[in-house]
Amino acid sequence: MMKQISIDSERLENSFQEWEEMALKTLADMKATGLIGTKVFIKAEEFLLWCNIHSLPVDASSRSKYVSEIMSRRNSN
Numbered sequence: 001m002m003k004q005i006s007i008d009s010e011r012l013e014n015s016f017q018e019w020e021e022m023a024l025k026t027l028a029d030m031k032a033t034g035l036i037g038t039k040v041f042i043k044a045e046e047f048l049l050w051c052n053i054h055s056l057p058v059d060a061s062s063r064s065k066y067v068s069e070i071m072s073r074r075n076s077n
Contacts, residue, residue, distance in 0.1 A: 001044035008059045040067045 003012045013019040023039055030037045047066055048058060056062040 002042065005044055005048055006058050011060055038071070040070055042066065
């Protein structure tokens with residue numbers, strides 16, 4: 001559903017499997033350079049609501065901000 005709601009849908013993978021392969025490769029590349037990453041699953045409906053509340057477009061920049069907010073909440077617990 002993320003691909004359908006995003007204004008930059010051409011930047012998104014065509015399936016969850018493609019996304020997961022890309023995410024795992026990115027995490028492995030990060031680890032190889034000493035960085036630690038975490039997979040974050042975005043629920044499309046919650047993300048869309050968050051974008052509407054914050055008057056943000058449904059795009060890569062907003063996805064990054066949303067994930068940052070999720071990670072901040074996780075780290076504060």
